[in-house]
Amino acid sequence: MRVVFLGTGAALPDPDRCHTSILITLNSGRHFLIDCGHGATRQMMRVNVNPADVRHLLLTHLHHDHVCELPFFVISSWILGRTGALDIRGPVGTKNLVSHLFEGGAFDADIRARAAYPLRQANIEAVRPAVTEYEAGVIFADDDIKVTAAEMDHIPREISPCYGFRIEADGKVVTFSGDTAPCEGIARLSQNADLLIHECTFTEEFIEHRRKSQVGTFAHTSPSDLGRLAVDCGVKHVVATHIGHVDSLSPVLKRAAAKHLPTELMGPHQIDAFVDDIRGTYKGPLQIAHDLMRIDL
Numbered sequence: 001m002r003v004v005f006l007g008t009g010a011a012l013p014d015p016d017r018c019h020t021s022i023l024i025t026l027n028s029g030r031h032f033l034i035d036c037g038h039g040a041t042r043q044m045m046r047v048n049v050n051p052a053d054v055r056h057l058l059l060t061h062l063h064h065d066h067v068c069e070l071p072f073f074v075i076s077s078w079i080l081g082r083t084g085a086l087d088i089r090g091p092v093g094t095k096n097l098v099s100h101l102f103e104g105g106a107f108d109a110d111i112r113a114r115a116a117y118p119l120r121q122a123n124i125e126a127v128r129p130a131v132t133e134y135e136a137g138v139i140f141a142d143d144d145i146k147v148t149a150a151e152m153d154h155i156p157r158e159i160s161p162c163y164g165f166r167i168e169a170d171g172k173v174v175t176f177s178g179d180t181a182p183c184e185g186i187a188r189l190s191q192n193a194d195l196l197i198h199e200c201t202f203t204e205e206f207i208e209h210r211r212k213s214q215v216g217t218f219a220h221t222s223p224s225d226l227g228r229l230a231v232d233c234g235v236k237h238v239v240a241t242h243i244g245h246v247d248s249l250s251p252v253l254k255r256a257a258a259k260h261l262p263t264e265l266m267g268p269h270q271i272d273a274f275v276d277d278i279r280g281t282y283k284g285p286l287q288i289a290h291d292l293m294r295i296d297l
């Protein structure tokens with residue numbers, strides 16, 4: 001299978017990173033999109049994948065940096081010739097989100113205008129995604145692939161539950177954490193994974209600053225904790241992603257983030273800090289994700 005990181009950033013707009021989205025393509029050619037943050041659709045075009053050919057979308061949670069591209073992806077796919085409905089698996093709240101977007105929702109006028117053309121009317125199902133809300137357990141399975149979800153420890157589940165995925169296909173296991181603090185669920189999903197794609201939003205320095213300044217809650221995993229998880233679970237290859245802008249040199253981002261990040265510490269050297277701290281325990285293959293990075297398994 002092939003894994004392409006369409007977006008590797010976190011919640012803020014980042015000139016160097018799109019929001020979180022990962023495209024998994026099986027040896028059979030079937031595509032599975034994991035999360036749909038800003039930029040996902042255009043990034044697919046850049047890796048020569050027609051968004052209309054991506055028939056399955058799995059959402060870890062409903063934070064905007066994981067779902068905000070959904071209307072653009074769905075409507076673009078319609079215009080690009082998708083036939084049939086997009087299959088969406090998401091946590092509780094996904095039906096509500098999708099029901100407000102398309103016909104009768106925010107993009108109703110756009111869809112009615114375009115549907116006036118017979119060509120667009122012919123594949124109108126493309127703007128009627130089929131949504132299944134899942135809970136922990138197997139959320140998708142057929143002859144090619146099995147996807148198991150476990151609940152993560154992100155922000156309180158009463159507001160927005162988050163799930164990680166264990167994806168078994170083509171004889172390999174790929175685990176994706178979604179957003180999470182260290183928890184039992186991700187340890188279970190990661191056992192002996194061929195590839196662990198794990199969020200690692202801030203370096204230790206940034207975490208310490210946020211702890212001292214008491215800015216917001218911390219619902220993420222530190223590099224040291226990620227290294228320990230990978231060792232404990234016998235993971236064969238680690239990719240850290242969902243990078244929280246710590247490596248950015250963007251002046252506007254630095255100014256805008258000054259209240260909640262130690263912006264004087266921001267810069268590309270923070271990538272080395274991720275590596276050093278993960279390497280404190282985990283010595284196997286390791287990459288810090290960047291947009292359009294590709295891994296073949």
Ligand SMILES: [Zn+2]
Pocket residue numbers: 010011020063065066179242
């Ligand atoms: Zn996120």
Ligand SMILES: [Zn+2]
Pocket residue numbers: 061063154179
């Ligand atoms: Zn989140």
